[in-house]
Amino acid sequence: MKREKYVIIGGDAAGMTAAGQIRKLQPKSQIVVYERSPHTSYSACGMPYLIGGLVENDTKLIVRTPEEFMAKKNIEAFVFHEVLSVDIKARTLEVLNIQTGKLFTESFDSLLFATGAEPIRPPIEGIDGEGVFSLSVLQDGLRLQRFIEENNPQKAVIVGGGYIGLEMAEAFCRRGMNVSLVDRSFQVMNTFDIDMADHIADAIQHVGTSLYLGETLKAIEYNNNRIKAAITDQRNIPADIVILGLGVRPHSKLAKEAGLPLGVNDSILVNQMMETEIEDIWAAGDCAQTWHLVTNKPFWVALGSVANKTGRIAGINMAGGKEHFPGVVGTAVSKHCDLEVARTGLSEKELEDLDFHYETVTIKSKVQAGYYPGAGDIHVKMIAEVPGGRVLGAQIVGAHGAAKRIDVVATAISAQMTVRQLIDLDLGYAPPFSLPWDPIQIAARQLL
Known part of the structure; x- marks a missing residue:
């Protein structure tokens, strides 16, 4: 029709x-x-990269x-x-x-x-005041940028340790601000398992960000219409600006x-x-x-x-076509300063609530050949179904060159491949890019 x-x-x-x-x-x-x-x-x-100065302008x-x-x-x-x-x-x-x-x-x-x-904005005292921002549409980012230029805030509090929180913490660090990150969970990045999230938390603190986990935002305090502090259930955190990254x-x-x-x-x-x-x-x-x-x-x-x-x-x-969208496997990537993070498929904590039998393994390797200058670490966690070995999920935390390796696993999951088939993939190798056994395949070998 x-x-x-x-x-x-x-x-x-x-x-x-x-x-x-x-x-x-x-x-x-x-x-x-x-x-x-x-x-x-x-x-x-x-938007976070515009705020951090990596993108020249909003156009x-x-x-x-x-x-x-x-x-x-x-x-x-x-x-x-x-x-x-x-x-x-x-x-x-x-x-x-x-x-x-x-x-x-x-x-x-x-x-x-x-x-x-x-964006999720809970009914918290002071949440609608000047200097509190959520990031959803481009105009939100432009308002935030304008506020920073006009008020020169030095103390930033980010509420929420997910993707937006991670990226905005980097943006404010790049601007030389004093950054605090608050999350009511006892880990950052709740789509990751806690053993992998711990690596991310270490990296956040390594660049000078104060991390307050297991704390809930209760109010935002003002003095003469300017933010004075973010108040959690455990402390008052001095602030000039507050970013809400509580999810959408x-x-x-x-x-x-x-x-x-x-x-x-x-x-x-x-x-x-x-x-x-x-x-x-x-x-x-x-x-x-x-x-x-x-x-x-x-x-x-x-x-x-x-x-x-x-x-x-x-x-x-x-328009009259007959196309189907098959679905997703939950692939996502992000970064915080020099750390790259990625995940796909199901995490171990997600699998605990489902009727799956599975095995996991976590390995540490290098993103490049160990002798190549600047070769950084990479941590890979992989999960496979038992029996059969079907790949169910993976998480990656590592240096530059780590995150996009998740695409190999996302492809394997979409194709319902096993860890044995993943091991046999003909992946590219040269010292500047990988090891003879890619870290993804090292994890698959450990699982097998």
């Missing part, structure tokens, strides 16, 4: 990727995108502006436009022009929810209010074609549910890579 008018709610990775695919397959159809922030198609993942993070989408793709992308409600029966949206205050109704034949994720959740409220069923973690329920249970309505990106290839269960993850892939699938199918 040919659809004449496509409307997309959300103008970042999933939404604009979908729009591009629709345009390829439906060159004459009308495509309208509504984005409530000031920007379309940008790299939110690049480097913008892939394509609304004007470029119109000129090159004939896609109408409207920023500062928030969709307030969706009437499924009438096939209409109520849209607010944030700049003018004008309300209007938009019709659609086919609709995509690409509303992304929203699907921005699915609009879809729920429209009557769409929700799935895991309140993400929008979709099938592998990114279709919701309502005909001609789709969802993709951080707001949508996906599938975990190891557990064979519904899964939700907020990652730019997944958003782009699911947006592509949604766009193709909205």
Whole structure:
């Protein structure tokens, strides 16, 4: 069935990727995108590196502006436009022009929810005051950058030891700030097992960051409207600026209010074609549910890579195609100063709650030949199913060159390979890049 008018709610990775695919397959159809922030198609993942000075300016993070989408793709992308409600029966949206205050109704034949994720902000005293930031859209990063330039804060407190916390701690260290990191868990990076997370914690402290684990933020104290301290259940930490890295959740409220069923973690329920249970309505990106290839269960993850892939699938199918998104294995990478971290598949603590029998091994090796100048350490933890040896997961912590090795394991997991098959892979070797036995294969040999 040919659809004449496509409307997309959300103008970042999933939404604009979908729009591009629709345009390829439906060159004459009308495509309208509504984005409530000031920007379309940008790299939110690049914000910590903009703040840390590694990225020259914010324009480097913008892939394509609304004007470029119109000129090159004939896609109408409207920023500062928030969709307030969706009437499924009438096939209409109520849209607010944030700049003018004008309300209007938009019709659609086919609709995509690409509303992304929203940062978690618990009801804590002082959390909405000046100098407290969450990072979600590019505008958040620009506000943070402006605050730093105007106020020159010297003491930063980061709440949350996940990916954003790790990356923002590095950004502030690069700026020469006094950095404290607080997490209510007794480890950083909760997607890692604690034995691997301990290596990350050591690296954080090695660069001078104060680490407070097992502590919960209770309030933010002010003096003359300027932050004075972050107050945990155990101490007061002096602060000029506070970053909340407490995780994100699907921005699915609009879809729920429209009557769409929700799935895991309140993400929008979709099938592998990114279709919701309502005909001609789709969802993709951080707001949508996906599938975990190891557990064979519904899964939700907020990652730019997944958003782009699911947006592509949604766009193709909205335009009449028949593509399927198979799912994910939970691959993620990050870094803190000189330390790289990566994980894929399932961790040991995740497996403890599932009906798997497994074995684990952890090895220490070098990212390059030991005699090559600057060869750094790498720690690899690998998990395999017993019996059979199917690879279930891996975690990597190490020097430059460590993290992207996780892609080999992610491929092995996706292909349901065993550790024996992983050992036999013909991986590249030269002293500047690896050892004759790559650390991934050393771990596989230990497991075998």
